[in-house]
Amino acid sequence: MHLTAEQERMLEGEEGEAVRKGMELIVALGDIYGAERLIPVISVQVSGVSYKTIGDAGLEFIEDYARTMKKDAKKVRVKTTMNPAGMDLEKWTKMGVDRKFAEKQLRIFNAYTSMGIEPSLTCTPYYFVSEPKFGEHIAWAESSAVSYANSVIGARTNREGGPSALASAITGLTAEYGLHLEENRKADIIIDVGFEPDSYMYAALGNHLGALLSKMGKKVPYFKGINPGDDEMKALGAAMAATGSIALYHVENTTPEWKNAVNDKLERITISEEEIREHIKGMDRDCEPELIAIGCPHASEKELRRVAELVKGKKKKEGKELWISVSRAVAERNPDAVRIIEDFGGLVLRDTCMVVSPIEKRFHSTAVNSGKAAYYLPKESFCGQCVRFRPLEELINMAVEGET
Ligand code: F3S
Numbered sequence: 001m002h003l004t005a006e007q008e009r010m011l012e013g014e015e016g017e018a019v020r021k022g023m024e025l026i027v028a029l030g031d032i033y034g035a036e037r038l039i040p041v042i043s044v045q046v047s048g049v050s051y052k053t054i055g056d057a058g059l060e061f062i063e064d065y066a067r068t069m070k071k072d073a074k075k076v077r078v079k080t081t082m083n084p085a086g087m088d089l090e091k092w093t094k095m096g097v098d099r100k101f102a103e104k105q106l107r108i109f110n111a112y113t114s115m116g117i118e119p120s121l122t123c124t125p126y127y128f129v130s131e132p133k134f135g136e137h138i139a140w141a142e143s144s145a146v147s148y149a150n151s152v153i154g155a156r157t158n159r160e161g162g163p164s165a166l167a168s169a170i171t172g173l174t175a176e177y178g179l180h181l182e183e184n185r186k187a188d189i190i191i192d193v194g195f196e197p198d199s200y201m202y203a204a205l206g207n208h209l210g211a212l213l214s215k216m217g218k219k220v221p222y223f224k225g226i227n228p229g230d231d232e233m234k235a236l237g238a239a240m241a242a243t244g245s246i247a248l249y250h251v252e253n254t255t256p257e258w259k260n261a262v263n264d265k266l267e268r269i270t271i272s273e274e275e276i277r278e279h280i281k282g283m284d285r286d287c288e289p290e291l292i293a294i295g296c297p298h299a300s301e302k303e304l305r306r307v308a309e310l311v312k313g314k315k316k317k318e319g320k321e322l323w324i325s326v327s328r329a330v331a332e333r334n335p336d337a338v339r340i341i342e343d344f345g346g347l348v349l350r351d352t353c354m355v356v357s358p359i360e361k362r363f364h365s366t367a368v369n370s371g372k373a374a375y376y377l378p379k380e381s382f383c384g385q386c387v388r389f390r391p392l393e394e395l396i397n398m399a400v401e402g403e404t
Contacts, residue, residue: 001030001175002037010171016072018065022167029164030175039137039176043079043130044169046117047141048162050086050356051105058162059108065166066111075116077172081125082117083142084298084325085109086357088349089121095323095349096362117169121351122327124234124298126153129329134256137180139168143247144297144372147237150248152230154256156180159247179248187222187250187261189213194225195273200369200391202232205271206239207371208279214244222262223251231300238297239371280389283374287386289367292399293354294392295325296370301334304348308337310393315401316345321363322399325353346399360384367395 003011011027013020026038048054048062069075086105087097097105113119120129123142132138132155140146141160149155158178160168168174178184197205213221221240228236228251240246250261294307307324316322324341328350331338338348354366355376360383367388368374377385390398397403 001027001035003027007038007173016068016074018069018072018074018170021068022170023173025164025167026171026173026175030177033175033177035175035177037176038173039180040172041078041139041168041174042136043081043132043138043140044076044165045081045083045125045130045138045140045142045145046112046162046165046169047083047160049083049108049112049121050352051101051108052086052356052358054108054162056104059104061163062108062111066114069115069170074170076169078169079130080117080169081120081122081130082112083121083123084352084356085121086352088351091347091349094347095352095357097358098361101358115169120327120329122298122329123353124148124300124327124330127298127300127327127330128333129327137174139165139174141165143241143245144234144238146247147241147249148234148297150179151237151250151255152233156185159241159245185220185248185257185261187220187266189216189218189220190222190224190262190266190268192224192268192270194270196226197228197232197276198391199232199235201273201276202228203235203239203369203371203374204276204280204283204389205371206236207243207283207374208276209271210240210242210244210246212244213240213246219246219248220261221246221249222258222266223249226251228254231303234297234300235371239375242372242375283371283387283389285378285386285388287365287388289365289388289398290319291321291323291354291359291363291366292395293323293325293366293368293373294395295323296353296355296368296373298353299324299326299330301330304330304334305337306392307346307396308340310396311344311346311400312340314344316399317401320399322346322396323349323354325349355383367398369395
């Protein structure tokens with residue numbers, strides 16, 4: 001790989017140990033994937049923030065990195081945001097998080113902020129916090145944000161791991177391979193959707209297709225016959241990224257790169273409404289939810305306001321919890337919606353979500369409308385839950401006094 005003179009110096013440690021380590025990792029990845037050079041990135045998003053997901057080993061790694069950066073008197077070089085943590089930094093006692101977990105979570109947060117990383121704690125940094133533009137190169141780690149940035153915005157990022165995103169933050173660079181290159185952004189399969197899904201069906205479609213495409217060895221689907229809005233694309237992409245590592249998709253007449261993404265020689269499959277309804281039967285288990293959790297990925301302003309509209313003036317059922325996860329930016333811009341939901345008895349959580357917080361310590365059953373959450377929450381997965389997968393309006397009814 002060709003390195004500039006400045007990059008060679010960074011690799012040799014002239015800018016300190018943290019930069020050297022970062023360069024070493026990026027160059028190694030570039031070598032593995034056949035990159036010819038390193039390119040600058042406009043922004044970085046780091047994952048590996050929740051103590052639940054990274055544990056003590058991750059905490060030590062991050063604190064060690066933070067100490068090295070302090071010794072070198074270095075901070076991150078580009079705008080860098082953080083994925084959600086295992087708790088709302090202010091409302092963690094209301095979530096039922098224990099003090100030991102909270103202390104370790106705060107150590108992770110402090111280590112990251114000491115490096116100059118913004119305390120955004122969201123998987124939707126593209127809402128008001130870090131908004132890349134079409135064609136810009138970025139290095140993001142959260143899979144749903146990677147999908148949204150590539151597909152809906154047309155920015156360019158591979159799905160970074162925690163350490164490689166951190167390395168890009170420290171060096172301002174990434175290796176030019178994968179989705180940074182035009183030729184890898186073309187579709188490799190056409191999906192004809194034989195019906196117009198609603199929001200809920202988009203989440204199920206993504207959950208089903210991610211796994212199916214992964215089995216078929218496909219990476220970049222091109223959708224025909226659908227007309228999704230931004231929230232639907234967020235739900236579709238997050239679910240496909242979770243069940244099948246799909247980091248980029250195109251939608252005819254909708255996403256920014258659709259025109260040059262397809263040719264008529266591609267393999268084609270059709271997905272019917274019946275197939276998705278059948279798939280939902282496997283996602284929606286038979287249990288009474290203790291927790292109703294909305295906002296995976298973190299809710300948009302429109303989604304937050306819709307929840308407020310649905311609960312306005314109503315009373316929450318005894319024994320049910322309602323959580324809406326949002327970014328701080330979205331909560332701060334919508335104080336009325338937050339107040340309505342909290343007057344109802346729900347919790348509007350910033351900084352965290354139902355998957356990366358330790359909900360298994362408190363709940364056994366959770367209802368969601370997210371295809372990604374429905375993948376990570378079940379007993380056999382990451383959070384030990386019996387999962388209901390239902391549309392938003394039904395979820396709210398489950399939490400409202402007097403509704404069934
Ligand atoms: Fe975001 Fe948590 Fe879902 S990090 S994408 S809300 S699993």
